[in-house]
Amino acid sequence: MREGRHSSLCPPNGSLPYEERVGWGCLVIIECLTLIESNQQNPIQKGLTKMTQLFPTEQYLRDRFKFGSRSMGFEATTREEWQFWRQALRAKIRELQGIDRLLPTSPNPKITETVQCDGYTRQRVEIDTEPGVTMPFYVLIPDNLQGTAPAVIATHGHASGGKFAVAGIRDDPQVVGTIDEHNYDYGVQAVRRGYVVFCPDARGFGERRESFSSKPEQILNSSCQQLAHMGLPLGLTVAGMWTWDLIVLLDYVQTRPEVQGQKISAIGLSGGGLQVMWLAALDERIACAVISGYFYGVADSLLHLSNNCACNYIPHMWEMADMGDVAALIAPCPLLIETARQDGLNGPRGMDNVFEQYAITEKAYKLLDVPERLAHDTFDGGHVWHGTIAFDWLEHWAR
Numbered sequence: 001m002r003e004g005r006h007s008s009l010c011p012p013n014g015s016l017p018y019e020e021r022v023g024w025g026c027l028v029i030i031e032c033l034t035l036i037e038s039n040q041q042n043p044i045q046k047g048l049t050k051m052t053q054l055f056p057t058e059q060y061l062r063d064r065f066k067f068g069s070r071s072m073g074f075e076a077t078t079r080e081e082w083q084f085w086r087q088a089l090r091a092k093i094r095e096l097q098g099i100d101r102l103l104p105t106s107p108n109p110k111i112t113e114t115v116q117c118d119g120y121t122r123q124r125v126e127i128d129t130e131p132g133v134t135m136p137f138y139v140l141i142p143d144n145l146q147g148t149a150p151a152v153i154a155t156h157g158h159a160s161g162g163k164f165a166v167a168g169i170r171d172d173p174q175v176v177g178t179i180d181e182h183n184y185d186y187g188v189q190a191v192r193r194g195y196v197v198f199c200p201d202a203r204g205f206g207e208r209r210e211s212f213s214s215k216p217e218q219i220l221n222s223s224c225q226q227l228a229h230m231g232l233p234l235g236l237t238v239a240g241m242w243t244w245d246l247i248v249l250l251d252y253v254q255t256r257p258e259v260q261g262q263k264i265s266a267i268g269l270s271g272g273g274l275q276v277m278w279l280a281a282l283d284e285r286i287a288c289a290v291i292s293g294y295f296y297g298v299a300d301s302l303l304h305l306s307n308n309c310a311c312n313y314i315p316h317m318w319e320m321a322d323m324g325d326v327a328a329l330i331a332p333c334p335l336l337i338e339t340a341r342q343d344g345l346n347g348p349r350g351m352d353n354v355f356e357q358y359a360i361t362e363k364a365y366k367l368l369d370v371p372e373r374l375a376h377d378t379f380d381g382g383h384v385w386h387g388t389i390a391f392d393w394l395e396h397w398a399r
């Protein structure tokens with residue numbers, strides 16, 4: 001602070017004699033009392049404390065969505081238009097998610113643990129997905145496997161402990177609780193049906209939690225918000241990092257002797273459905289997909305329900321496409337969507353918000369003359385993995 005520009009409540013720099021310090025102290029006290037008194041009499045200050053009206057921006061943002069969304073939505077009426085649209089939207093999604101900014105590296109796979117379980121062997125494996133970024137995952141291999149078998153990538157959502165719930169590891173009571181609540185161990189359900197199953201940790205979950213949520217008692221927490229805050233200013237998104245990691249995992253899956261030459265499917269609940277959606281939309285190596293609990297119009301489910309996790313939000317994405325458009329990118333790959341009728345994430349209009357998006361996706365499958373490759377399992381219940389039609393679907397399309 002320059003000399004001659006002292007605040008009225010700040011003594012000049014340098015040490016002062018005792019008498020002067022006492023004088024300054026008295027002056028500060030008097031000025032404080034004067035301020036308090038003037039605030040008590042200030043009618044503007046009184047008005048602020050009696051504020052009765054808010055001026056939010058929510059409606060404006062909803063209007064922005066209404067009049068400025070889906071510029072690259074699915075509108076193709078011929079196979080040629082579909083090809084151009086698909087190529088253009090895929091390129092745009094890679095750009096918006098920051099996928100093309102991520103850094104390839106040697107995967108350097110390591111098998112760190114092998115455990116015999118009831119009916120299958122469980123391996124823990126690590127691969128590098130970017131320089132300095134390691135993804136641990138489990139591989140579940142059915143007992144008595146003869147040669148090779150189809151593979152399933154089983155992704156997790158939130159409140160899962162990452163791969164622990166999907167791989168059915170019941171060491172932690174919180175993980176046990178979430179497995180039972182959400183029917184979360186669909187990786188184990190798949191290996192018991194003869195598939196070789198890969199259960200990865202997404203960035204921010206399980207063994208990949210960031211320092212903000214790394215305590216053992218925070219096993220069900222995720223670090224999506226921190227990853228989003230750190231990544232977005234660098235042009236990176238959580239969804240893009242997850243999709244990239246799964247593309248690298250696909251490369252690895254194809255090298256496994258138990259899988260070589262076989263089909264690879266992807267299944268997942270909630271945030272796991274989010275991961276399956278983006279992966280199947282962008283990578284044609286997925287032969288069959290099941291998206292559970294993550295399919296609805298974004299205006300109702302992510303704009304209106306704006307407290308949703310940060311991993312759902314990709315800058316400029318809604319200007320380009322809604323969820324039905326993204327799922328249309330998956331055609332002609334067989335796709336089953338699971339929706340619980342009482343799932344609060346469907347938004348305030350419930351199933352109407354889901355059926356509208358399904359109708360968009362259905363147009364793509366009809367245009368390609370493969371309507372039988374799209375199905376919708378709707379059921380009474382909450383936000384859970386249903387699995388009733390899903391495994392028949394895999395058996396039909398992924399064997």
Ligand SMILES: [Zn+2]
Nearest residue numbers: 224309310311
């Ligand atoms: Zn999240």
